[in-house]
Amino acid sequence: xxxxxxxxxxxxxxxxxxxxxxxxxxxxxxxxxxxxxxxxxxxxxxxxxxxxxxxxxxxxxxxxxxxxxxxxxxxxxxxxxxxxxxxxxxxxxxxxxxxxxxxxxxxxxxxxxxxxxxxxxxxxxxxxxxxxxxxxxxxxxxxxxxxxxxxxxxxxxxxxxxxxxxxxxxxxxxxxxxxxxxxxxxxxxxxxxxxxxxxxxxxxxxxxxxxxxxxxxxxxxxxxxxxxxxxxxxxxxxxxxxxxxxxxxxxxxxxxxxxxxxxxxxxxxxxxxxxx
Amino acid sequence: xxxxxxxxxxxxxxxxxxxxxxxxxxxxxxxxxxxxxxxxxxxxxxxxxxxxxxxxxxxxxxxxxxxxxxxxxxxxxxxxxxxxxxxxxxxxxxxxxxxxxxxxxxxxxxxxxxxxxxxxxxxxxxxxxxxxxxxxxxxxxxxxxxxxxxxxxxxxxxxxxxxxxxxxxxxxxxxxxxxxxxxxxxxxxxxxxxxxxxxxxxxxxxxxxxxxxxxxxxxxxxxxxxxxxxxxxxxxxxxxxxxxxxxxxxxxxxxxxxxxxxxxxxxxxxxxxxxx
Numbered sequence: 001x002x003x004x005x006x007x008x009x010x011x012x013x014x015x016x017x018x019x020x021x022x023x024x025x026x027x028x029x030x031x032x033x034x035x036x037x038x039x040x041x042x043x044x045x046x047x048x049x050x051x052x053x054x055x056x057x058x059x060x061x062x063x064x065x066x067x068x069x070x071x072x073x074x075x076x077x078x079x080x081x082x083x084x085x086x087x088x089x090x091x092x093x094x095x096x097x098x099x100x101x102x103x104x105x106x107x108x109x110x111x112x113x114x115x116x117x118x119x120x121x122x123x124x125x126x127x128x129x130x131x132x133x134x135x136x137x138x139x140x141x142x143x144x145x146x147x148x149x150x151x152x153x154x155x156x157x158x159x160x161x162x163x164x165x166x167x168x169x170x171x172x173x174x175x176x177x178x179x180x181x182x183x184x185x186x187x188x189x190x191x192x193x194x195x196x197x198x199x200x201x202x203x204x205x206x207x208x209x210x211x212x213x214x215x216x217x218x219x220x221x222x223x224x225x226x227x228x229x230x231x232x233x234x235x236x237x238x239x240x241x242x243x244x245x246x247x248x249x250x251x252x253x254x255x256x257x258x259x260x261x262x263x264x265x266x267x268x269x270x271x272x273x274x275x276x
Numbered sequence: 277x278x279x280x281x282x283x284x285x286x287x288x289x290x291x292x293x294x295x296x297x298x299x300x301x302x303x304x305x306x307x308x309x310x311x312x313x314x315x316x317x318x319x320x321x322x323x324x325x326x327x328x329x330x331x332x333x334x335x336x337x338x339x340x341x342x343x344x345x346x347x348x349x350x351x352x353x354x355x356x357x358x359x360x361x362x363x364x365x366x367x368x369x370x371x372x373x374x375x376x377x378x379x380x381x382x383x384x385x386x387x388x389x390x391x392x393x394x395x396x397x398x399x400x401x402x403x404x405x406x407x408x409x410x411x412x413x414x415x416x417x418x419x420x421x422x423x424x425x426x427x428x429x430x431x432x433x434x435x436x437x438x439x440x441x442x443x444x445x446x447x448x449x450x451x452x453x454x455x456x457x458x459x460x461x462x463x464x465x466x467x468x469x470x471x472x473x474x475x476x477x478x479x480x481x482x483x484x485x486x487x488x489x490x491x492x493x494x495x496x497x498x499x500x501x502x503x504x505x506x507x508x509x510x511x512x513x514x515x516x517x518x519x520x521x522x523x524x525x526x527x528x529x530x531x532x533x534x535x536x537x538x539x540x541x542x543x544x545x546x547x548x549x550x551x552x
Binding site for chain 2: 005024033043044045047077078080081168172174175176177178196197198201202204205208209227229230231232233
């Protein structure tokens with residue numbers, strides 16, 4: 001039995017999303033049990049409860065030895081505001097756990113990875129359980145938690161450490177006390193709903209701040225808003241351009257992003273290659 | 277006679293904007309002469325010419341001893357892509373010049389200030405010459421260049437060094453090779469057309485990366501898009517919150533921003549207090 005606690009460090013989910021995930025788990029993953037923290041459904045302005053409430057719920061889940069996994073319910077924005085305090089207050093039980101999420105929850109994955117607490121894993125989240133595509137992505141996480149690595153990002157080779165981030169999230173982490181040492185890593189980045197000029201700007205920032213990477217892979221870049229003028233370069237042109245300027249090997253695309261194709265990326269060297 | 281060269285390190289302006297500025301200068305500032313570089317009107321995708329073209333035009337203006345001032349025509353996005361190369365190729369004539377602009381052109385002001393080249397000045401730009409409010413803001417720059425400091429940001433006291441930036445611009449500069457040492461400075465920030473959650477996120481980044489400041493002032497935050505939910509804090513709440521977390525004295529508002537109230541902020545200690 002894998003015991004999975006779910007909390008919302010950024011923005012809230014709905015009871016319908018909870019029900020959809022519970023249905024999926026009970027129908028297809030009898031070896032897993034999911035427990036939603038009540039905090040997942042609360043709201044304070046933009047957030048799923050104020051900072052202290054979200055921090056407390058995260059610590060309830062992380063520090064409870066009854067749980068094996070903490071799964072972040074949804075991104076949005078807000079986990080950065082509690083990440084440092086959360087890491088500082090985690091106990092021995094937290095250090096044995098797996099933490100799963102992506103997008104805005106990358107702040108927590110980064111802080112945990114930096115602190116060497118548990119296993120950070122980029123993967124889809126409970127909020128997506130109401131669509132067929134979302135369930136496909138969620139199944140990869142649930143399978144991975146059960147030892148089936150078929151949903152792992154296919155480029156992972158088990159010999160080069162990896163990490164995966166939303167682009168603006170990584171840009172905002174770089175240089176702060178949350179930033180892990182990504183030297184020698186393959187870093188994968190994805191983005192959603194940002195203009196191409198903003199993507200170029202974030203690559204500029206990362207080109208000037210990232211350490212010596214083993215390489216960079218570009219995930220999907222979706223829902224790019226239309227601008228008053230064509231930017232003139234594609235997202236892959238932009239990634240190549242800045243990798244060239246920064247001396248980072250550009251390794252091609254990765255199957256991560258805000259899509260149903262989103263694959264699992266365990267941070268570091270946690271995962272063997274995907275077997276299909 | 278103050279000889280002012282105008283180029284566009286980011287995005288292009290129109291001939292109508294040129295004509296409006298020339299009319300204002302000839303009608304009200306007979307002691308100034310403005311010379312527009314042809315590059316101001318070129319376009320390559322998003323930019324006013326490709327990187328090499330924009331770089332060359334900027335160096336034409338900066339390195340020509342005939343000019344006293346380089347005035348950036350417009351922001352938008354793109355000066356970050358040429359800032360490092362520009363600073364590396366500037367000559368002794370550039371070191372005697374004043375450089376004026378704001379918004380995206382803050383990348384250049386930062387790089388120049390870091391390199392100790394000339395005098396960086398936050399001020400409105402030629403692109404705004406077609407509206408009465410824009411002309412008001414532009415007059416402050418032209419007056420300041422003529423020795424009339426009435427348009428200087430009123431909080432400048434001549435004893436604490438200052439700098440002014442667009443928020444996302446400063447967030448993207450922080451930690452990169454363009455970043456000047458702002459220790460002991462009063463830093464003023466303004467923003468336009470960003471969601472409040474994105475403003476909160478940028479303050480998070482700056483709280484984790486800025487050095488020990490003398491203080492922070494918040495300029496105007498305009499054209500905030502509506503989000504699906506109220507953020508729950510005003511822009512000033514956000515600035516205070518992150519200043520408190522980072523141990524930065526919050527000093528109140530500043531008259532800078534994407535508005536006709538935009539004041540002149542000479543970087544460092546260049547300016548005496550404003551006299552009205």
